[in-house]
Amino acid sequence: MASPASNDQALGARARVQDAFAQAPVRFRLEFTHDRRSRELRWVLFAGTQRGSVGKLVFTLERDGAAHIKSLAVNAEYRGLGLARVLCLACLSSLRELAVSQLVLEAEEDTKRHGKLVGLYESWGFRQKPDEKVLFLYNDTQCFRKVPMALPCGDGAFLPVQPSAAGATWFFMLTLQTADGACLVASEDGAIAARKQAKSSPESLWQTLLGADGEIFLRSTHGKFLCVEESGHILADRQRNSTWETFQVVPHQQSAGAGGVALRDFHGNYLSIDPEQQAVVSSRDPVPWDGGDMMALVCNKPGAAPLFFKILRKLQTRAFVTQQVAAYGSCQHAALSVADACSWLARLNGDAGARDSWVIKYMLATAEAVRADGHPDWLQLAVFLRALGMLFLCWSDEDNAALRSISAREWLTQNTTWVVGQAIPDSVGFPELNALNSDHNDGAKSASGAAAAAAAAAVGIDSVTLPWTPDEYLFRVLEFNKASMPAEALQAIRFWSLRAWYVHGSYDALCAPQDFEVKEWLQSLVPYATRSDDALQHVQPDALMPYYLALADKYLPAVLQW
Incomplete structure (x- = not known):
């Protein structure tokens, strides 16, 4: 039987750019419609956070060969994100196949904000039509002017290519910047720079298109894609998103304390902003980017927590665990x-x-370290089996896809868990991330956490709900398959990562009297959690595997349901 994971990326090899943020930025997508009755063509904008459209651009085709923008609107809560420009670029992409000579509109602006809207359209390439009058409209004390403007679409005009499968392509609007606010910006000719911009500046916003496998494409406000050439030269002058315009999002794992993601280009180097030169460069070494305020992806952000801690803290709630138990607890996958x-x-x-x-x-x-210290064979087997809990990630879906960003080394040596459904103790590590967890916030604000604790205390630590991790999955697999190992073996697997309890004493109030014996011998297993790379180099799987497979035959069915 072939592994379903054999054609997928290895654990920890890819990440999703949204997971670098404390709160994921809003996703958007575009959809094109053509109402032949009204002769209106529409680009409609949708957000992943709500039903219905959040913006639209409506245009018609005129007899003189021009296209006329009748309406361009974005809902108030999404203004200032560069989305009107994205709609305009989508409209321009439609003009190529329609053989349109020019795109026209009337810029209607309040005279108290004279030049603001007209100036915006001028920055997009529109110019005021010299042979047409500006109309003035009065409404009580308000005065508006209506300025006819046009954008030529001749042979020399830049017309962006419409993204393929536009209706299915999601994107974010992001800024890429340094910690001190120098933003990645592109000029119309494709030149790239890093300079300080106002937060509301549209020049610093990049339409970040999401690929099918988590890769991203960065499109400037001028409608051209960021590209890293083979020489390492970076510019944003490409009309199409293809190979050199692709950035793979990978977890930044170069050091234990590093946080965020790295953006790897097609040539295997990494996108970076040099803070000293204020230049955008291609680095041979991974450079971390982490989520900042709002939509900012920050290069070399100080104090960034490791990505996998952030993922687990956001994801692992009682609702998520319940969902995962329903999906995997019946052990029907293999x-x-x-x-x-x-x-x-x-x-x-x-x-x-x-x-x-x-x-x-x-x-x-x-397992060999446990064996060398004379522990019983069932504990040797339990420690050996523990990593097999990661197999549930062979069948990951959209709900738990972020967990594939966590490497095997992180799962096995750095993962630390807590009791879900209540406030998370600071002893779990990176307590500043606790606010990302909705259970923690609810437990800190109400007495429900205390009530749950009191109920659990009546039956002991075995009754608590733990995060959905490889340890929890393997515990359920062994229970489902009626393993003949002692209960202590299953407890060793399930509570291995609950160091907040057996090392720091955070959940003693939940314990029944017998749980303190379990806690004591779990403490004795702490030294076995980490093995040096040097020790691993001397391990010979061919020589050792038969012994542990024989232990599996002793305590487990020949074939397990997973």
Whole structure:
């Protein structure tokens, strides 16, 4: 049986740009319609956060070969994001195939804000029509002027290419900047610079199109895509988004304390803003970008928390865990022996086989350390099996796709959990991220967390709900398959990452008397959690695997339901 993960990216190899933000920015998409009765053509803007459109551009085709913009509007809450310009670029993309000579409109602006709207359209390339009158409209004390403007669409005019499958392409509006506010901006000729801009400046906003596999394409306010050439030269003059215009979003994992994502170009280098030169450069080493305020993606943001901590803190709520248990708790995805499961796990981690797999060597090294200290064989097996909990990510979906951004090393050596449904203790680490978790916020504001704690205390720590992690999944798989291992083995797997309890004592109020014995021997397992790279290099899977497969035969069915 072939692994479903064999053709996917390895764990931790890709990320989603929205996961770098504390609150994901709003997604948008465009849709084109042509009402032949009214002869109106429309580009309609939708947001992922609400039903119905949030903006539209309506235009008609005139007999003189021109196109006339009848209406251009964006809902008030989405103004200032450069979306009107995106609609205009979409309109321009339609003119190529329609053989339109010029695009015309009337800029209707309040005379108290003289030149503001006209100036905006002029920055888009429109010019006031010299042979037509400006009309003035009066409404009580208000006065508006209506300025006829036109944008030539001759042979020399730039007409952006309409993105393929426009109705299915989601995008964000983002700024890319340094911590001190220098923004990535593009001029009309494609030249790139990093300079300080007003937050509301449309020049600093990039239409960030999302690819099918999480890659992004950055489109400037001039309708051209950011490109990194083979030489490393960066510019934004490309009409189409193809190979050199592609940026893969990857977790920034160069150091344990690094946060955010890195933007890898087609040539394997990384997009960066040099703060000293105020220049946009291509770096050989990964450079972190992390979410800032609003829509800002910040290069080398100080104090950024690791991406996987941010993902887990946002995602792991009681509602999410309930959903995941419903999806995976019935163990209907595959039937695998432990040997087959190890092969699947190696592929999930991007390895061709067990012999050179970091994750398989980690499983064996930790189990061997437990074995060397004379612990019973059921505990050796439990420690060996623990990494197999990552197999649920072979069948990930849109709801838990962000969990694939977490590497096997992070899952196994750095993951730390808490009891969901109530406030998260500071001992979990990076307590500044706790506010991202809705359960934490609700538990801190109400007595429901205390009530849940009191109810749980009556039956002990086994009754709590933990985050949906590989440990929790494997615990449920072994229970479902009626493993004959002692209860302590399953507790070791389930509570392995709950260090907030057995190291820091955060949940003692939830414990029944017998739980304190469990807590004590869980503390004795702490040294086995990490193995040095040097120790892993000396592990020989071919020699050790038969012993642990024999233990699996002793305590588990020959084939497990996953």
